[in-house]
Amino acid sequence: MVPPVLEVDDLNTTYQRRVVLDAIDLSVDGPALVAIVGPNGAGKSTFLKSILGLVPCTGSVRVLGQPIDSVRRRIGYVPQRESVDWDFPVSVGDVALMGTYGRLGWFRRPGAAERRVAQECLSRVGLDGLEDRQIGRLSGGQQQRTFLARALAQQADVYFMDEPMAGVDASTQAVIFDLLDELRDAGKTVFVVHHDLRTVASRFDRVVMLNRRLIAAGPMAEVFTTENLQQTYDSQFVTLDEAIACSATTR
Amino acid sequence: MGLTVWTIVIGTTAAAACSLVGCYLVLRRLSLLGDAISHAVLPGLVAAFLITGRVGGWPAVLGALIVGVLTSVLADIVHRRTGVPEDAGLGVVFTSLFALGVVLLGLADGTDLDPGCVLYGLIELAPLDTAPVFGLEVPRTLLTLVPVLLITIGLFVLFWKEVQLTAFDPAHAVAAGIHAGLIHHAVLALTAGVIVASFEAVGSILVVAMLVVPPVTAGLITRRLHHLMPMAVFFATTAATGGTLLATWWNTSVAGMMAVVAGVQLGCLLAVSSVILGERQSRGERGVSPGR
Ligand SMILES: Nc1ncnc2c1ncn2[C@@H]1O[C@H](COP(=O)(O)OP(=O)(O)O)[C@@H](O)[C@H]1O
Ligand SMILES: [Mg+2]
Numbered sequence: 001m002v003p004p005v006l007e008v009d010d011l012n013t014t015y016q017r018r019v020v021l022d023a024i025d026l027s028v029d030g031p032a033l034v035a036i037v038g039p040n041g042a043g044k045s046t047f048l049k050s051i052l053g054l055v056p057c058t059g060s061v062r063v064l065g066q067p068i069d070s071v072r073r074r075i076g077y078v079p080q081r082e083s084v085d086w087d088f089p090v091s092v093g094d095v096a097l098m099g100t101y102g103r104l105g106w107f108r109r110p111g112a113a114e115r116r117v118a119q120e121c122l123s124r125v126g127l128d129g130l131e132d133r134q135i136g137r138l139s140g141g142q143q144q145r146t147f148l149a150r151a152l153a154q155q156a157d158v159y160f161m162d163e164p165m166a167g168v169d170a171s172t173q174a175v176i177f178d179l180l181d182e183l184r185d186a187g188k189t190v191f192v193v194h195h196d197l198r199t200v201a202s203r204f205d206r207v208v209m210l211n212r213r214l215i216a217a218g219p220m221a222e223v224f225t226t227e228n229l230q231q232t233y234d235s236q237f238v239t240l241d242e243a244i245a246c247s248a249t250t251r
Numbered sequence: 252m253g254l255t256v257w258t259i260v261i262g263t264t265a266a267a268a269c270s271l272v273g274c275y276l277v278l279r280r281l282s283l284l285g286d287a288i289s290h291a292v293l294p295g296l297v298a299a300f301l302i303t304g305r306v307g308g309w310p311a312v313l314g315a316l317i318v319g320v321l322t323s324v325l326a327d328i329v330h331r332r333t334g335v336p337e338d339a340g341l342g343v344v345f346t347s348l349f350a351l352g353v354v355l356l357g358l359a360d361g362t363d364l365d366p367g368c369v370l371y372g373l374i375e376l377a378p379l380d381t382a383p384v385f386g387l388e389v390p391r392t393l394l395t396l397v398p399v400l401l402i403t404i405g406l407f408v409l410f411w412k413e414v415q416l417t418a419f420d421p422a423h424a425v426a427a428g429i430h431a432g433l434i435h436h437a438v439l440a441l442t443a444g445v446i447v448a449s450f451e452a453v454g455s456i457l458v459v460a461m462l463v464v465p466p467v468t469a470g471l472i473t474r475r476l477h478h479l480m481p482m483a484v485f486f487a488t489t490a491a492t493g494g495t496l497l498a499t500w501w502n503t504s505v506a507g508m509m510a511v512v513a514g515v516q517l518g519c520l521l522a523v524s525s526v527i528l529g530e531r532q533s534r535g536e537r538g539v540s541p542g543r
Pocket of ligand 2: 044045046080162
């Protein structure tokens with residue numbers, strides 16, 4: 001039997017005694033595009049970081065049926081753009097190449113094969129010709145694509161993306177959605193923290209609704225309901241349409 | 252060989268080593284960590300002296316390595332446990348360790364260990380204390396400085412991939428299975444070793460200057476990490492050479508003059524780059540990055 005792509009059991013994360021994630025239980029089968037939604041400060045980024053072992057937490061997390069440390073080479077991560085140092089002296093090409101480093105292991109240097117992979121990934125996100133540009137000198141959409149290219153270069157089976165559509169233009173958003181479809185069709189599972197409720201139902205297969213606790217998780221049609229949205233967003237909205245309209249205007 | 256030549260050799264070796272580790276600190280926005288470490292290592296130096304009876308040399312570098320690791324690990328614990336910012340955690344740890352060093356120094360009273368000498372070494376006198384190497388009288392301080400520089404270069408070359416990832420995006424590095432925490436603490440320990448090996452010869456003020464100024468200067472003219480380090484070394488060594496020559500000419504403090512030349516390099520490039528940026532902006536190009 002194929003194990004679930006992600007299996008989380010009683011996950012608790014606290015920052016300096018403040019509980020940010022409270023007893024999360026979750027099991028997700030792949031391949032799928034999984035949207036993670038919830039209000040600001042709900043702990044969505046923390047959830048991804050907890051799964052990836054980037055913040056101290058308790059409970060058990062298994063990815064592809066194994067502890068995270070055994071499957072790191074099969075995992076790709078796109079951090080939230082706020083966490084990136086845009087003044088850092090690296091070019092678009094450098095960043096994409098960095099995606100290949102994890103697979104290389106100690107002492108081996110990236111060679112022609114790795115450069116080719118990085119170049120292909122840049123082409124897939126439409127950044128040909130920008131290889132030598134410093135990352136601070138890109139538009140928001142180009143910046144986001146650069147980090148997607150790095151994740152693609154990781155040649156992973158499971159991806160975790162933290163708000164890849166934040167601050168991007170419409171054309172970049174279309175590129176990203178096409179890329180997500182490609183990844184799913186290639187048998188991969190992608191977890192995407194996503195703020196735009198308008199596109200959640202149409203572009204994703206599954207949804208995880210989070211607000212410190214797990215409100216609901218499962219196939220879109222069963223779970224993405226008005227009632228669950230009200231609970232997730234602290235009853236700010238009365239109807240699904242209202243919630244969706246609001247998510248469109250606040251961003 | 253002439254004294255001035257030896258002074259230049261000592262100065263450039265120390266400056267090169269400092270500027271290399273300084274690049275990492277500046278990129279991680281931890282530049283003042285160098286200053287913190289240069290104080291925090293005092294108990295390591297004193298302990299090394301109490302055990303071996305010798306000031307400086309390899310025992311001091313070893314003591315500094317140990318205390319350097321201790322500093323970064325303790326600071327990390329304070330930062331994680333209390334949630335105070337990383338630099339505040341360091342502030343707590345390095346002042347405590349420095350105080351511990353001062354107390355230890357009191358216990359070692361009556362010996363010839365002079366804190367002024369430990370912390371402010373005199374580059375003018377360094378060439379006079381020599382040891383024979385293959386029949387050539389070489390300043391003793393180079394026997395630690397040169398290996399420390401070579402080790403620094405060797406480690407950066409060997410672990411270039413890991414250092415690059417750790418400096419740029421530690422969270423992504425860890426997620427991808429790179430031991431970013433280990434690399435970070437290793438670089439900080441190396442920094443402690445470089446600092447101690449250097450300030451025995453050139454003094455802590457110059458060490459802090461060489462940790463920060465050449466990497467910042469290099470950062471003004473390059474947008475690529477693998478150019479940054481060689482350029483920082485270039486600015487550091489030219490500042491050391493120019494500083495020695497000017498100081499000899501004007502008969503003033505060598506270490507001071509080296510730091511001044513490094514500062515002048517930075518000032519000149521800043522002026523040039525702001526002129527270029529200004530022109531670009533007036534042509535309507537986007538010259539500055541959108542920030543963090
Ligand atoms: N490093 C941290 N230390 C302390 N608190 C944090 C830290 N990171 C996030 N938080 C807090 O944890 C909560 C959840 O944050 P986050 O996971 O970033 O939420 P989201 O991504 O859903 O907006 C927020 O209240 C935030 O202020
Ligand atoms: Mg977030």
